[in-house]
Amino acid sequence: MFNVVKVKDYEEASDKAFEVMKEFIKPGKVLGLATGSTPLGLYQRMVKDHKENGTSYKDIKSFNLDEYVGLPISHPESYYAFMHRNLFDHIDIMEENAHVPSGLGEDLEGQAKHYDEMIDNDPVDIQLLGIGSDGHIAFNEPGTPFDSPTHVTDLAESTIKDNCRFFDNDISKVPTQAVTQGIGTIMKAKNILLIATGANKAKAVKDMIDGPVDEACPASILQKHPNVTIIVDEAAASLL
Ligand code: F6R
Secondary structure, X not given: OEEEEEOOOHXXXXXXXXXXXXXXXXXXXXXXXXXXXXXXXXXXXXXXXHHHHOOOOOOOXXXXXXXXXXXXXXXXXXXXXXXXXXXXXXXXXXXXXEEOOOOOOOOHHHHHHHHHXXXXXXXXXXXXXXOXXXXXXXXXXXXXXXXXXXXXXXXXXXHHHHHHHHOOOOHHHOOOEEEEOOHHHHHOOOEEEEEEOOHHHHHHHHHHHHOOOOOOOHHHHHHHOOOEEEEEOOOOOOOO
């Protein structure tokens, strides 16, 4: 069931997302976090709230959606580094409670299985999501089975192009694989908060909300989730 909240622009979307998220920033809660441009405004508001109001993350756990394969965590574009730079280093979450899947190691599939086991032990109360221009959620590209667990995946050509901006606009520097929570994993979250802003998301938003539930648009599966809030700005809502 979708609760679609239409706002004017990115700033308003971030304000609204913070309002929703704030209800879950409480001891014992488990947050599902995302990277990309979309959550940055929300993370700034979470940091400001922590600094100004003392809201604590000491008893909160988090699980990130995904990580590139093969990038050392010291690489500025690794999602581990992204999360530390934009959120974890500025709040009081404990390092051992802030989980980001690892894209390094001998047994990535085994590690992915372990990641799902950790999530099963600490179910996510609210999962934050962005959406790709091709309708992907996390790195679940079109065609990914709806019941997929956390797994290693190839990135779609369009996603590699979209993410090129983070790698000196040099396509050869963009990793081609990632470890990602599966769609099945994401659907286990008790609540979902998806933010979509900008005209390049309009088609994906339309397909997610009004299209058939079809693996061609991974986000369309959210129609089957009982508690989804979708925050869209005017540009992303333009086809609704
Ligand atoms: C990020 C993630 C991706 C992004 C999506 C949108 O952890 O899993 O699915 O949410 O690619 O990216 P932005 O927000 O940069 O438009």
